[in-house]
Amino acid sequence: MSYAPSTTAGKQTAQQLADISRTLYERGWMPGTSGNISMRLPDEPGRALITASGRDKGELTARDVVEVAARTGRASRPGQDRPSAETSIHAAVYRVTGARAVIHVHSPYATVVAHRAAARDAVSSVRVERFELLKGLGLKDPTFTDLPVFPNWPQVDRIADDVAARLTADRDGPPGLLLADHGITAWGDSLGQAKNRLECLESLCQLLVLSHAELQVSRAAQAPDHRTAP
Ligand SMILES: CSC[C@@H](O)[C@@H](O)C(=O)COP(=O)(O)O
Numbered sequence: 001m002s003y004a005p006s007t008t009a010g011k012q013t014a015q016q017l018a019d020i021s022r023t024l025y026e027r028g029w030m031p032g033t034s035g036n037i038s039m040r041l042p043d044e045p046g047r048a049l050i051t052a053s054g055r056d057k058g059e060l061t062a063r064d065v066v067e068v069a070a071r072t073g074r075a076s077r078p079g080q081d082r083p084s085a086e087t088s089i090h091a092a093v094y095r096v097t098g099a100r101a102v103i104h105v106h107s108p109y110a111t112v113v114a115h116r117a118a119a120r121d122a123v124s125s126v127r128v129e130r131f132e133l134l135k136g137l138g139l140k141d142p143t144f145t146d147l148p149v150f151p152n153w154p155q156v157d158r159i160a161d162d163v164a165a166r167l168t169a170d171r172d173g174p175p176g177l178l179l180a181d182h183g184i185t186a187w188g189d190s191l192g193q194a195k196n197r198l199e200c201l202e203s204l205c206q207l208l209v210l211s212h213a214e215l216q217v218s219r220a221a222q223a224p225d226h227r228t229a230p
């Protein structure tokens, strides 16, 4: 069942998601059905709207979204469409950071960096330093940041667990993360801020690639394997 908002705020939020989806699709950052976007409802911030799974992101309408509990990602109304397959990652970001909007895309430069720095078994990070655009990320120290790269486990909930653990351990980290061989996710206090930060991160990844510098990748100790945990 497609989304039918009960409030004006819900209607406006759904339309904002559809509009930004089209913009990012046209930029080539959400090819086909890739990418997902969510935003807390302004009048009910414990709930969020997220794009329905598998929709063409260039054709998304305000009805192609699903209402979920922001902290858990559980659908908050019966009979809705299936929410994004990556809803649990959005929920992890909401839970730990208090962000109001989250955007995930497959933009080319971030994806290339996430491919080159691919974290196979454990979370790693890529050092980004000196570029003026770091000031667009709202960091305490804008001279450098370590952008985390998460293994792209087939079980998305496992990625979400890794994300929650990392963001909890590093509260001063950047407002974004890379998924190895996959793409980038960024967040902010509003959809506009999340988009601005995403643009800065994509541009920083472009600069890393164009500068032909060796990527400075550091690897964390191997994360516990959830498949073998008791
Ligand atoms: C087109 S494949 C991309 C998907 O596997 C996934 O990574 C993605 O970004 C979109 O998933 P979705 O469930 O539509 O939100």
Ligand SMILES: [Zn+2]
Pocket (backbone or CB within 6 Å): 034, 035, 104, 105, 106, 182, 183
């Ligand atoms: Zn994706």
